[in-house]
Amino acid sequence: MNRRYLAVLAAVLAVGSLLAACATPPPEGPAAPSGSVEIFSWWTAGGEAEGLEAMYEVFAAEYPDVEIINATVAGGAGMEAKAVLATRMQAGDAPDSFQVHAGHELIDSWVVADKMEPVTFLFEENDWLDVYPPGVIEVLSSEDDIWSVPVNIHRSNVMWYNKQVFADNGLTPPASMDEFFDAADTLMAAGVTPLALGDSGVWVDLHLFESLLLAELGPDAYRGLWDGTTDWNGSGVTGALEAFAMAMEYVNTDHSALSWDQAAQLVVDGDAATTVMGDWAEGYFKSVGLTPDVEFGYAPSPGTAGSFIMLSDSFGLPKGAPNRDGAIAWLTVCGSKAGQDAFNPIKGSIPARTDGDRSLYDVYLQSAMDDFASNEIVPSLAHGAAASEGWVTAVGDAITLFVADLDVEAAQAAMAQACVDAGVCQ
Ligand code: GAL
DSSP, X not given: OOHHHHHHHHHHHHHHHHHOOOOOOOOOSOOOOOEEEEEEEOOOSTTHHHXXXXXXXXXXXXOTTEEEEEEEOOSGGGHHHHHHHHHHHHTTOOOSEEEEETTHHHIIXXXXXXXXXXXXXXXXXXXXXXXXXXXXXXXXXXXXXXXXEEOOBEEOOEEEEEHHHHHHTTOOOOSSHHHHXXXXXXXXXXXXXXEOOOOSSTHHHXXXXXXXXXXXXXXXXHHHTTTTOSOTTSHHHHHHHHHHHHHGGGBOTTGXXXXXXXXXXXXXXXXXXXXXXXXXXHHHHHHTTOOBTTTEEEEESTXXXXXXXXXXXXXXXXXXXXXXXXXXXXXXXXXXXXXXXXXXXHHTOBOSSSOOOXXXXXXXXHHHHHHHHXXXXXXXXXXXXXSOXXXXXXXXXXXXXXXXXXXXXXXXXXXXXXXXXXXXXX
């Protein structure tokens, strides 16, 4: 793990670390679990649902006396699930364990609110402190405790493309946004949608936008957006918004009616050439029978080679989990090599542990492992790593308006204000 990565993770967590003061030590050690355990997530799409099922199978083999209740709320990036979860937690109706993004989403939303038990004891009992990168532990920590168990590392800034469509049009993956727009013109002339977008959930716009921000700003200035050292009123953000506005001329007309996986399906069908999506799209492509580097290709989203926008899915132990022992059993599987090596090759993510069995991972995922080890690591906005939920929502509101009116100036002003409101910018 390189020092830059540690530095960015430390910055991501700085606010949460200051605020989380209410840790109480957990009761020690699990008893033999039984009964049922409710696992709450948003993994219902192709790839992610099968990955979760594979981890359930590992659990069932190890804990045959515990029945899993698969409590999923459909909707990419957990937009709907997080709302349902918040209502349940408010009502004192916590599931036994729930999916949560590492970083601000975990710390600012749940740890600060004193809704979680620390899981440091699981890391100690299972010797996990030796098998997780220190930077990953840090992103899960505040106040000297660890607050959830990560199952994976995902990459946000990937451009997936239909290899046949590219070959038919004499294209290679564009390395910059300028090259992308050149390729897009060629594709338009051939009657193919250049960029598939499924932004029925605003997070998909945020997802595309974070890649455009990174392309415009580079990794250092992109990081600076989240600690107030990069000016939201500056030319980098203007350039990213202008690129976004231009990209909207090349997307499918029904984008606002589609989900991320329906957009991915346009690429599968050859109706669209590319989509910019996290590598859960790899899980989706494989779930419909495609093979990486055969039917579909992948490249860093244009202009972002050498940088890796990271996020991590994790599971936590809410206070008041009805079946605490069952939840601990689940978390033990989530953190195990067997659990991660069953889940991630199907999910389209790489293990959060450093000792995953590389031979189980396909050519794309091996390349992601290599990039994670060597690239500049920067946090995802759209998936809970870079900024607090309130800030993400405010940027999302600005993007929602922007998609409708493409008013760069107004969107940039709203985003600059969101940074001020988050208490990060002056
Ligand atoms: C992300 C999550 C991924 C994947 C994706 C689409 O937020 O981290 O695991 O599920 O949403 O639902």
